[in-house]
Amino acid sequence: MTLIENLVSLHRVDSQVRALRGRLDSATTYLKSQQRQHADACSRRDELRSQIRQMQATAVNIENESNAIRDRIEALRGELNKSTNQKTYATILSELKLLQEKRDEADERALAQLGKVEEAKAKLVEVEGLAAQRQELLDSATKERNQCQVDVGERLAELERERAQAASHVPAKELDLFNRAAEVHEGEAMAEIVATDARRREYVCGACNMELPPEKFAVLSTNPNAAVVCVSCKRILFMAPQAQDAAKE
Ligand SMILES: [Zn+2]
Structure with a gap:
């Protein structure tokens, strides 16, 4: 996984x-x-x-x-x-x-x-x-x-x-990110990104609506082993698998 x-x-x-x-x-x-x-x-x-x-x-x-x-x-x-x-x-x-x-x-x-x-x-x-x-x-x-x-x-x-x-399956550094975000957001440690314009690869954090910088989107859409956090709310961001497939095309 x-x-x-x-x-x-x-x-x-x-x-x-x-x-x-x-x-x-x-x-x-x-x-x-x-x-x-x-x-x-x-x-x-x-x-x-x-x-x-x-x-x-x-x-x-x-x-x-x-x-x-x-x-x-x-x-x-x-x-x-x-x-x-x-x-x-x-x-x-x-x-x-x-x-x-x-x-x-x-x-x-x-x-x-x-x-x-x-x-x-x-x-x-x-x-x-x-x-x-x-x-x-x-x-x-x-x-x-x-x-x-x-x-x-x-x-x-x-x-x-x-x-x-x-x-136990999450490395210490990422677990720390997760726990901190969970503490601040009462368990809402993660947020799915939402496309505002998928073709132009414009996405926002699904929890706080902050725009996702292109370089962060690049990591998020290509490296499922990197934890990308929202620049504003610090939740760990993720993409729905189908969105990930679409982004690769
Ligand atoms: Zn956010």
């Missing part, structure tokens, strides 16, 4: 390897993005749960405060009933009035705090729903990726062996 034929078969198997790897890579990328979004949703949910616990604790503290005031009020009422002294009676009464105000204020705060807790709980239902949705998406992405690995894995290993085999 000629160099160009070997390069064309390398290109064929290389494209298949890349396409399969691409499938696996995109399933993996999708899975990773689902993992991230799931983790975000869970941490939002957990954060909200802990906020609610803190808010509930605050509400309990305020209620305890109110209860302590209530106990104090009850004790003072007892003293008030037993009181015979006018002055003491007036003092207790004014203290009772102050305490009642404090208790009302504490009850109001407790109510407001419980309102906040209820609001946060409603939000939590929403956030928990989102986290559950994210879990479902993550599960299906994991399943998809695993299935892809099963489907692709074996075939990919086989193709990679074929690729190594095809590459």
